[in-house]
Amino acid sequence: MGYVAVSGGRQAIENAEKYLNLSRLQADKSSMDIEQIKKGLHFLVDRVMGEGSLYAPGLAALAIKQSAGDTFEAAFIIRAYRTTLPRLGYTISSNTNEMRIIRRISSAFKDIPGGQVLGPTSDYTMRLLNFTLLDENPDEFRGICDDLLKSAGITGELPVSFPKVVEILRKEKLVVPRMRQESIEQDCFDITRDSLEFPASRSASMQTMARGETGGMLALAYSNMRGYGSAHPTIGELRVGYLPAWINHPYRKEPYYIGEVLVTEAEILSDITMDDGKPRFALGYGLCFGHNETKAISMATLDRAMQEDHPKYPSEDSEFVLSHIDGIESMGFANHFKLPHYVTFQSSLDRLRKIKKSGKGSGEVENEF
Amino acid sequence: MSFEYNFGFIDENAKREIRRKTLKAVALPGYQVPFGSRELPIARGWGTGGLQITLAIIGKDDILKVIDQGSDDSVNAVNIKKFIQKVTGVQTVIDTAKATLLQTRHRIPEEKLTEEQILVFQVPLPEPLRIVEASEKETRRMHAEADYSAMWLYLYESIVKFGEITLGAGYPVMVNGRYLMSPSPIPRFDIPKLNMSENLLIFCAGRERRIYAIPPYTSVEPIEFEDHRFRVEDFKGQKCEECGSAGTYLNEMVETGSGERKYFCSDTSYCKKVKEGKKNETAS
Numbered sequence: 105m106g107y108v109a110v111s112g113g114r115q116a117i118e119n120a121e122k123y124l125n126l127s128r129l130q131a132d133k134s135s136m137d138i139e140q141i142k143k144g145l146h147f148l149v150d151r152v153m154g155e156g157s158l159y160a161p162g163l164a165a166l167a168i169k170q171s172a173g174d175t176f177e178a179a180f181i182i183r184a185y186r187t188t189l190p191r192l193g194y195t196i197s198s199n200t201n202e203m204r205i206i207r208r209i210s211s212a213f214k215d216i217p218g219g220q221v222l223g224p225t226s227d228y229t230m231r232l233l234n235f236t237l238l239d240e241n242p243d244e245f246r247g248i249c250d251d252l253l254k255s256a257g258i259t260g261e262l263p264v265s266f267p268k269v270v271e272i273l274r275k276e277k278l279v280v281p282r283m284r285q286e287s288i289e290q291d292c293f294d295i296t297r298d299s300l301e302f303p304a305s306r307s308a309s310m311q312t313m314a315r316g317e318t319g320g321m322l323a324l325a326y327s328n329m330r331g332y333g334s335a336h337p338t339i340g341e342l343r344v345g346y347l348p349a350w351i352n353h354p355y356r357k358e359p360y361y362i363g364e365v366l367v368t369e370a371e372i373l374s375d376i377t378m379d380d381g382k383p384r385f386a387l388g389y390g391l392c393f394g395h396n397e398t399k400a401i402s403m404a405t406l407d408r409a410m411q412e413d414h415p416k417y418p419s420e421d422s423e424f425v426l427s428h429i430d431g432i433e434s435m436g437f438a439n440h441f442k443l444p445h446y447v448t449f450q451s452s453l454d455r456l457r458k459i460k461k462s463g464k465g466s467g468e469v470e471n472e473f
Numbered sequence: 474m475s476f477e478y479n480f481g482f483i484d485e486n487a488k489r490e491i492r493r494k495t496l497k498a499v500a501l502p503g504y505q506v507p508f509g510s511r512e513l514p515i516a517r518g519w520g521t522g523g524l525q526i527t528l529a530i531i532g533k534d535d536i537l538k539v540i541d542q543g544s545d546d547s548v549n550a551v552n553i554k555k556f557i558q559k560v561t562g563v564q565t566v567i568d569t570a571k572a573t574l575l576q577t578r579h580r581i582p583e584e585k586l587t588e589e590q591i592l593v594f595q596v597p598l599p600e601p602l603r604i605v606e607a608s609e610k611e612t613r614r615m616h617a618e619a620d621y622s623a624m625w626l627y628l629y630e631s632i633v634k635f636g637e638i639t640l641g642a643g644y645p646v647m648v649n650g651r652y653l654m655s656p657s658p659i660p661r662f663d664i665p666k667l668n669m670s671e672n673l674l675i676f677c678a679g680r681e682r683r684i685y686a687i688p689p690y691t692s693v694e695p696i697e698f699e700d701h702r703f704r705v706e707d708f709k710g711q712k713c714e715e716c717g718s719a720g721t722y723l724n725e726m727v728e729t730g731s732g733e734r735k736y737f738c739s740d741t742s743y744c745k746k747v748k749e750g751k752k753n754e755t756a757s
Contacts, residue, residue, distance in 0.1 A: 114551045183512035190484040297490070299507030299682035302610040423608055433680045436517025440597070443519065443549050446724050447542050447579040447739055451641035451660040453725070454706040462636045 141165040150394020156182025157315040203345040218266035269341040317431030325402035328419035337372035370400035491529035498686040503648025510682040521679030523595035538572035543580040543739035581663040583743040586672040596678035601645040601655040667693040716747040
């Protein structure tokens, strides 16, 4: 008999948790080190920070350890932790020109001011299983370091900041103009304090996507790129780097530096549009925590798609996109169907039996829940 | 490293905001008030709405009861109760009459609640119009204009097609003659208990970020036609195998082996009370 009729649910829950914990630990007698996760699985850490909506690499690594690598679970643990923290203030909006770059590329121009900086990427690596990793030792690290420094060579210092590729086009008035700083500060919606409303403001839409689930966003963006939509993105610029964060000092009332966050930013150019009666490139923008290029490109593509005046496809409908990309919500709801639904099902049974008795209808009954 | 959580887990500013939005909901019976829903350590869809209300309004002296499918021992109810107890230290009970604050999923207890009690519902889908309109922007307009024609048409079509209204649990109700409201997936059997109830009823959907309420002594009517009335689930001729009650909401079970259908009260605390009452009668 199901788990409602029998009492003793508490014991069963506690044992289930112990069992899960055991299966996490049985792989090795020694527990996994948080630092190792932070450095060795940094893409995973970045993804969890982004979807968990909290920039805290150490906590994200802990969540990954606790959830045995389930990204949905790990991001969920981080979000729940976030609820215990008070909102103390907002950072001053920063200009991504100031980003300390580790990687920036453009697929729109061969040569860009400041140059293309490939940085750490697997883009041009053959995806062959690397069996030498089966047995790695500390010397390996030193070897790679040596090799990289020798072969890459030091070409001189990198500039502190790089000009934005999109600015070149903007100067020529080929892309839609940038919003004014004051209106950005004034109009900023906070999705963690207010429920999303539709049509959603651009800031609300950006925030929702910044913490969206990578896979979910990719699926919707891909549908648009592939044919259920019209955005054919050209990547104006993709940057990965550290962005300084400033807040207004509560007493001195002047900007105060609080640290930097690793972010990925994508600016895509797509389709010619009419802006104030002038033909221009429409711009799609994506920015997320950590190094996650797939997500930034997906976000920029969806941002562009949602600017359609007359949405035709799901990826162009902001209510459709923004209501379904949150991993914590979608995974929670999909899994809640495992909970007992005896009462509601009994209610549906009653309807179906009644209809059958009356001898009418094809027997389809609503069970919404 | 040990970690101490705030009373009620959620930070105080957030609790205050949830209480403010709840007051607004009480002032506008049946109207869905948007709020900045927080994530909790239980998953979305598992009662984060109900739980946020409970955590925001619970006090140290409250006596808490949590049920799922009418049962105190259901895994989810146990889990939620355990969490609330951990972050508040309040006393919990099974006896409905002794509780000051009750959180429920899918049922209203059989015993009548009083003015001294608050019942908090976990809500999966707060929008009663969702079955006829997918867009939130559009359903908000429909509520603003009290345009419920699509819903009436839905009921009518259902009668034409099946000879019956096919809606099972979560039957839409009209609150205070103004807003159409989803009572959460409670069975139709529980719907009449909402009308002119003595206690405050608060509904909250965490994932969908909506709070709504029915203040005490408010009119709540299931939508129905003059010539096709709203009907509750039919348990005629059945009674609970455990306590012998007829006239309670029953869950049916198929016995392993014999394949026989048996019925049990869904409200396990009520069932226990009735059974013990009978035992005491025979003893004295």
